[in-house]
Amino acid sequence: MTTIYEVSEAAGVSLATVSRVLNNSDKVKPATREKVLAVMAQLGYRPNFIAQSLASNRSNSVGILIPELYGPFFGVMLANIEEELREAGKHVIITAGHSDADREVENIEFLLTRQCDALILHVYSVTDEYLLKLNEGPVPIILLNRFVEGMSSQCISLDNEHGGYLAARTLLEQGHRSIAYISGPRWKLDSYARLTGHKRALDEFGVTFNDDLLYEGNFEEPSGRAGINHLLDNGISFTAVVCANDEMAAGALDAARGRGLTIPHDLSLIGFDNVSLTRYTHPKLSSIDCPLDEMGRMAARCVLRDEYGRSDLEIHNRYQPSVVMRESIAPLTGTN
Amino acid sequence: MTTIYEVSEAAGVSLATVSRVLNNSDKVKPATREKVLAVMAQLGYRPNFIAQSLASNRSNSVGILIPELYGPFFGVMLANIEEELREAGKHVIITAGHSDADREVENIEFLLTRQCDALILHVYSVTDEYLLKLNEGPVPIILLNRFVEGMSSQCISLDNEHGGYLAARTLLEQGHRSIAYISGPRWKLDSYARLTGHKRALDEFGVTFNDDLLYEGNFEEPSGRAGINHLLDNGISFTAVVCANDEMAAGALDAARGRGLTIPHDLSLIGFDNVSLTRYTHPKLSSIDCPLDEMGRMAARCVLRDEYGRSDLEIHNRYQPSVVMRESIAPLTGTN
DNA sequence: GTATACTATGTAAACGCTTACATTTTTGGG
DNA sequence: CCCAAAAATGTAAGCGTTTACATAGTATAC
Numbered sequence: 001m002t003t004i005y006e007v008s009e010a011a012g013v014s015l016a017t018v019s020r021v022l023n024n025s026d027k028v029k030p031a032t033r034e035k036v037l038a039v040m041a042q043l044g045y046r047p048n049f050i051a052q053s054l055a056s057n058r059s060n061s062v063g064i065l066i067p068e069l070y071g072p073f074f075g076v077m078l079a080n081i082e083e084e085l086r087e088a089g090k091h092v093i094i095t096a097g098h099s100d101a102d103r104e105v106e107n108i109e110f111l112l113t114r115q116c117d118a119l120i121l122h123v124y125s126v127t128d129e130y131l132l133k134l135n136e137g138p139v140p141i142i143l144l145n146r147f148v149e150g151m152s153s154q155c156i157s158l159d160n161e162h163g164g165y166l167a168a169r170t171l172l173e174q175g176h177r178s179i180a181y182i183s184g185p186r187w188k189l190d191s192y193a194r195l196t197g198h199k200r201a202l203d204e205f206g207v208t209f210n211d212d213l214l215y216e217g218n219f220e221e222p223s224g225r226a227g228i229n230h231l232l233d234n235g236i237s238f239t240a241v242v243c244a245n246d247e248m249a250a251g252a253l254d255a256a257r258g259r260g261l262t263i264p265h266d267l268s269l270i271g272f273d274n275v276s277l278t279r280y281t282h283p284k285l286s287s288i289d290c291p292l293d294e295m296g297r298m299a300a301r302c303v304l305r306d307e308y309g310r311s312d313l314e315i316h317n318r319y320q321p322s323v324v325m326r327e328s329i330a331p332l333t334g335t336n
Numbered sequence: 337m338t339t340i341y342e343v344s345e346a347a348g349v350s351l352a353t354v355s356r357v358l359n360n361s362d363k364v365k366p367a368t369r370e371k372v373l374a375v376m377a378q379l380g381y382r383p384n385f386i387a388q389s390l391a392s393n394r395s396n397s398v399g400i401l402i403p404e405l406y407g408p409f410f411g412v413m414l415a416n417i418e419e420e421l422r423e424a425g426k427h428v429i430i431t432a433g434h435s436d437a438d439r440e441v442e443n444i445e446f447l448l449t450r451q452c453d454a455l456i457l458h459v460y461s462v463t464d465e466y467l468l469k470l471n472e473g474p475v476p477i478i479l480l481n482r483f484v485e486g487m488s489s490q491c492i493s494l495d496n497e498h499g500g501y502l503a504a505r506t507l508l509e510q511g512h513r514s515i516a517y518i519s520g521p522r523w524k525l526d527s528y529a530r531l532t533g534h535k536r537a538l539d540e541f542g543v544t545f546n547d548d549l550l551y552e553g554n555f556e557e558p559s560g561r562a563g564i565n566h567l568l569d570n571g572i573s574f575t576a577v578v579c580a581n582d583e584m585a586a587g588a589l590d591a592a593r594g595r596g597l598t599i600p601h602d603l604s605l606i607g608f609d610n611v612s613l614t615r616y617t618h619p620k621l622s623s624i625d626c627p628l629d630e631m632g633r634m635a636a637r638c639v640l641r642d643e644y645g646r647s648d649l650e651i652h653n654r655y656q657p658s659v660v661m662r663e664s665i666a667p668l669t670g671t672n
Numbered sequence: 673g674t675a676t677a678c679t680a681t682g683t684a685a686a687c688g689c690t691t692a693c694a695t696t697t698t699t700g701g702g
Numbered sequence: 703c704c705c706a707a708a709a710a711t712g713t714a715a716g717c718g719t720t721t722a723c724a725t726a727g728t729a730t731a732c
């Protein structure tokens with residue numbers, strides 16, 4: 001491992017000068033700079049990141065906590081965060097929180113331990129109070145897919161309520177009035193918001209929400225399946241169903257077909273998130289698109305702004321979902 | 337930021353002693369340890385990871401380079417690597433190589449810069465020579481999903497040839513003899529191996545490989561679609577098709593249906609990788625399962641073994657794929 | 673040619689920890 | 703009780719940078 005010291009020796013300059021060309025800072029005489037650079041290249045010198053961090057009190061690393069490392073929803077966000085941050089010369093330390101309060105806290109502690117310059121948190125289970133408290137600490141935090149009053153400029157969030165509203169309205173506009181709903185876990189804030197939007201749309205169309213048409217799933221495919229079976233067994237008829245994410249919608253779709261229903265003729269269906277699997281089902285799943293890539297990128301930019309002084313970056317804090325029509329929705333006719 | 341120094345002051349012991357309890361090393365008198373621990377807790381002391389790394393010349397971080405951060409194939413591996421390493425108290429720095437030689441090299445350099453203790457590389461484009469050279473450097477490297485002669489104990493690989501063989505044999509056993517093949521990019525080693533296995537199976541059944549039944553895709557869904565259309569337009573009849581991954585198979589499936597074919601009655605189909613989308617298609621896609629989770633975990637264990645002295649860990653270097661039968665394959669009858 | 677004001681470079685003290693080695697304390701056998 | 707050996711603790715020198723501050727060098731203006 002060649003050090004800055006050996007470079008300074010070989011180039012006949014002081015440590016400070018070498019350090020200066022390293023940080024292309026200050027004014028170093030061009031000739032000196034060239035000489036140092038040449039020696040560095042020749043010696044195959046690589047700066048020691050750890051030593052730099054210690055001396056400068058900045059690790060150029062940002063900690064990311066997301067629920068899971070796999071899956072289309074999180075994966076896309078992650079990819080965009082990493083790309084944006086890497087372009088800025090930062091690196092990314094990732095951990096998975098598994099939507100569990102203890103693990104989320106544990107991971108945050110861990111990231112703090114790692115001297116991250118900033119944290120991007122996609123957390124479900126930790127309380128607002130905890131986050132507000134954390135926010136008073138020395139390291140900037142950005143909240144992804146969550147809105148907390150009092151730190152709004154550090155939140156990148158999605159208008160889930162509006163998404164829920166759009167999904168229902170889309171079905172209502174096609175004439176449907178008996179609309180089932182397969183939700184995510186009620187305690188997850190985005191689940192709750194989506195359902196709220198759903199109810200608002202029903203309201204707007206003068207339809208009263210029927211609790212018997214609600215099934216609480218867990219955002220995974222089998223629970224969509226279970227939801228449809230449960231609803232069908234209930235004996236209450238419905239002509240459409242909105243699922244709070246695409247995985248459950250895919251399960252619901254297949255289960256409905258298993259029960260002899262033709263989609264969308266007998267039953268219209270819409271998912272949420274517009275992940276890639278919507279294009280693999282048959283018929284292709286209509287869904288609510290969320291700009292996950294943009295949200296990830298924006299979270300990264302917030303960090304750049306808050307911690308690395310990039311005040312020039314344009315930040316967008318709240319994102320709106322939109323409807324994507326595919327083949328799983330048909331207008332209500334007399335024959336459903 | 338409270339430091340070890342303040343702890344030592346408050347506890348009335350020396351720096352070294354505090355450091356010792358931190359590393360629960362050596363023999364510290366239990367009473368002393370308790371006292372120090374108590375002071376730490378009271379002061380809210382957190383060790384400075386950067387300083388520890390500099391002093392100990394070990395960063396407890398391992399660099400991961402994978403082609404993409406999203407997608408089921410890479411995501412699962414990544415999740416398992418992270419989990420295994422985190423349990424061992426290490427953290428993970430990730431970057432994406434995008435299957436591009438320049439970016440792969442650039443990212444490796446970057447990770448080296450970051451003082452990673454070891455590297456887990458899932459690379460496609462970089463040459464064997466480069467990897468062998470890299471392997472002579474001071475930092476241990478593990479190759480994921482790749483086999484390089486001369487560093488076999490550091491490779492976690494999949495027997496793609498056998499997978500290709502299995503896929504074809506499955507179809508052959510159902511009586512199919514005209515089998516089309518939609519491959520990945522030829523230059524990707526796993527693509528190539530899968531095709532080789534395919535040919536071996538044909539051979540074994542006395543079927544000669546027909547180049548006109550081969551279409552080279554790019555592992556993405558639209559190319560599966562394009563492949564089917566191309567093959568169908570060619571006018572050469574075939575009763576089955578194997579696709580070198582599931583995404584292309586899903587595309588092929590849908591395109592075939594678009595051309596009026598019923599799956600599997602008119603055309604049998606098998607994918608590769610057994611990612612989650614196989615359960616979302618209709619009919620559900622048969623595939624070749626790869627133990628991606630285990631492979632990821634094993635890569636992490638190799639690092640633990642090679643760099644962190646965990647010689648007790650059992651390592652498995654080569655993995656075998658297996659057939660997963662679902663609904664997209666039917667025996668050849670006279671009526672296809 | 674000298675004073676003035678920069679610009680370029682050097683010096684040395686951190687940064688917060690680990691660790692080899694030195695020193696002190698404890699333990700137990702005789 | 704004393705002494706040697708073992709156990710516990712302390713001392714201080716790094717680890718490879720950054721960065722105030724000090725110093726040397728170089729124009730510019732008169």
